[in-house]
Amino acid sequence: MGGTVMTVGRAVKLFKLGAPLHPILVHFTIALFSASLFFDAAGFLLVITSLSVTGWWTLAAACVLTIFTVITGVISRMNLPIAEGEARSFLRSHMALGLIFFGILLILTIWRAAIWRAGGDVSWPYLMAAIGVAVVMSIQGYLGGELVYRYGAEVEGDFTRLNGNKSIETTAPALYGKMSPPPTDESGGVG
């Protein structure tokens, strides 16, 4: 744990290939699906074909990317020691809803593909269904966000204090049980 990074060489040395990929990929799923909904709605309301076509391709990309989001999510869970408690309840719901979300996204994508191949435009029922999927995705995103930002899941050194403020005591998140503290490394961070 050093000071401010001043050189490119040092920055390169700090680069870690072992970083969890799930937090990266979830944003592709969220962004692509949201963009698809936006473009489809805009294309439908403004009657602009190019926007509808963009809506289809962004949805197709979201569906493909979500396969990797799910896989990396499972890998993240496999690397996460977590005791029974509040955080794990969030995690369990996040895991279950993740696969359910993937299922409804897949079905919606098949529906959208049929519309695209027929050369038609989306309909109100499709848009309503897509909004429903967006609601599920938002709940899923909320659960995942809480896991990271409230409980520190997969955040390396989640107990690390700010440099120069040794007096600051952080409240330990509920990720680990009190009876089984996680191993700590030299810097006091969680392993």
Place this chain on the structure above:
Amino acid sequence: MSEKQFLDLEAFQWLGLLIIILTGILLADALAGHYRSGFENRSQYTPFLSGGFLVIATVLTFILPSVVWTSTILEVAGWTAVVTGLIGFGFHHFYGVAKKPGGYNWLLHYLMYGAPPLAPIALSVIGVLGLITARGLQMEPQIFGFQLRTSLLVLTAVSLFGAILQAGILHYRGAFNNPLMYLPLTVPLAAVLAATLVVMVPGPIPLVVPAVLLWLTMLIGFVGWGMHLRGFDRQMGGLYIAVFNWLEGPPAFAPLNFSGYAAVGLVVVYLL
């Protein structure tokens, strides 16, 4: 082959894809079950050979759909899977019930805690799907004297019904501890009835009824998949000790069988 297409693939090409996916799902769960028992009987390797052969034959057929010999290989692989599944059913029954202490006097117990009695039949079902697909790719309109469309609808109904029975007995073992465990006994059962009615009394029931029920069944498969993953994490340690809980938790991919069988029915409804 049928003239209707979806994303440039015809009905029997989609069925080929579904064979590959369904075989993968089946073998993943078979691996967990057979590895748990330590492969103590060498015949426990058979589904992987038979299933692997089926996947390779289907991939060949998918790549070269108009070449006759690939369809012939798929037929051979299909028959191999059918026979392997039936033998597996006998083995599961013999070693899982008959040979166990108490035998048939403890039938319910062994149906719940022994080798899953209907799981090997799933391989036979996929084998039959391979046979039908091979016939379809060879432009033959019938199999065993029945229209391919009728055969596929019957296969969808039978396979879903088997999955419902297997899920029913295992969810009963789990005491239906979550209300969602009743789901396999609801919409999929209605889908079975609808598919059966479409076959037996064509006409009165619009195809939209089985179509909606099959879409919902497909969705229920994913709900079950998510809930089974959640079930892993209810075990001590959850997925952090993945292999142990993969073996001891609910079958990881079994709910996706519902989605796969429903997809077969949907291919029939929309493309055949």
